[in-house]
Amino acid sequence: MDFNLSLGSLASENKAIPLDHRRLYDVLILGGGPAALTAAVYCMRKGVVTALVTMDFGGQVAETSAVENYMGYKYIEGIQLAERFREQVNQFEISIAPGRRVSGIAPGNNWMVTLDDGSTCSGRSIIITTGKSWRKLNVPGEKELTGRGVAYCATCDAPLFAGRRVAVVGGGNSGVESAIDLAKIAESVTLVQVLPALTADRVLVDALAAYKNVTTLLEHEVAEIRGTASVSSVMVRARTGGAARELDVQGIFIEIGLVPNTDFVRGLLDLNEAGEIVVDSSCRTSAKGIFAAGDVTSVPFKQIIIAAGEGAKAALAACEYLMKNE
Amino acid sequence: MGILNDEVKKQMGAILSQLQSNVGIVFFGQEIECPTCRDTHLFLEELKSLSPKLGLQSYGLVKDAARAAELNVARVPAILLLDKDGRDTRIKFYGFPGGYEINSFLAAIMEVSGRKEPLPAPIMSRIAAISKDVHIQVFVTLSCPYCPNAVMTAHRLALENPRIRADMVESSTFTPLAIKYDVSSVPKTVINETKELIGAQPIEQLLDAIETL
């Protein structure tokens, strides 16, 4: 039996305090992944009054099983690394609003941030580190049937599909890994890939080939997900033309990569074609006083160590900005 | 070979050293037709040995039917937590709390011992105002990183209001139940058989659902 223990913070001190909605913060950090948590440590050590608003702690790292390329750890479970980050933040008297989603930023003399519960908070500067989340297919039925057969987390939900028929969309590493996990327990797996070939690593593609209950449909796309209470079938279509056909499945796992969480700054900040916030080499965005770091930005290569480094840089850039604009 | 290796024991010991008051762990199992009961029991025995503040009582579902009925135990393996005065906290774990659920399990033990984060006053008064019987079931799998949060939220409600009871249900152990509630994604929270929440929702969402029961 495995234990994915991540409660280190219960054994160490926690000085974090609740967010004060009336206070004007020097820095508001939006997000809770490696970029945010690193920025938080840098801001607190610089002595600026800082608040952190986030839906969760660890971001994508908390969903990663093994990390083997974050310096200082030859091997660490994602959830444990996330917990170490959080512990390092909790040693400071930083204001934290956990479990809260940012829904908008309004311009003004200072910046005002709106949260999903309708409350607001204000900052002289902002660091956006909202990272990325799973890309949706955007086909009919997907939204309605999410959690009712439409799934985005194969490790979470695979056990619920034992003995059933499922589809997996996406021929990259995460799609093929999910197909393998599911092939072990499901009755059948249909892997749907838009491109003419699977793009996952060779070892994974070879491992997948060993399962006799997997069918791969190349150059196919999902047109619709059907079902009332739960998924009853999926319509797929060859990209080369022809009519759509119905796959008789009870579940569909969507593994088609990630999109930046930038909906709440659309129209306020310059975004690139991928929807990422455009930043300069000092993490400055197109709006004065707003900085951004990590996966949510146009900085190439999305890695934990890069997000952490960019988070540090954004914090120092924000502190410098505060000093110059005193 | 025990259930917990030395490294895990050390980490859990460090957490449990922060326990405030005593916590009673109650285990219900059964010798036949319960493949995970033995390991769950062994795990609890090892856990108990990590802190003098933990107690452990073990029962059989059939053998001790009266106690099971008194504590509302429906199936095994089941784990319940009692406070320092031996009172039921209405917090239950159905299934082995391993994988990611070790976090919700240890968190519940810490909270029952008195080590809990204060909730904002408006939330506390909404919880206190609940005056009907509420039964929350949170379906999880052990490989789901989002699930412990959903479980912790439900258990916290149970701890704060005696009308509320909250169960973690490990979906792979209790397949028929997971099928009955059409669980095809975890965490899934079912309230009084009628309301459903999908995903780990903040405490306000749970309260919204309870208030409109």
Ligand SMILES: Cc1cc2nc3c(=O)[nH]c(=O)nc-3n(C[C@H](O)[C@H](O)[C@H](O)COP(=O)(O)OP(=O)(O)OC[C@H]3O[C@@H](n4cnc5c(N)ncnc54)[C@H](O)[C@@H]3O)c2cc1C
């Ligand atoms: C499966 C997987 C495996 C990976 N493996 C590795 C690896 O082995 N090594 C490696 O270096 N990298 C790996 N990565 C990439 C790495 O995890 C990311 O590059 C890194 O987490 C980015 O950090 P971030 O802080 O920029 O964003 P994220 O980690 O995406 O964090 C974003 C944070 O913002 C919060 N948030 C989002 N929107 C809002 C909002 N509106 N309001 C409030 N909060 C919000 C989220 O809850 C989250 O806390 C992996 C990624 C995945 C998905």
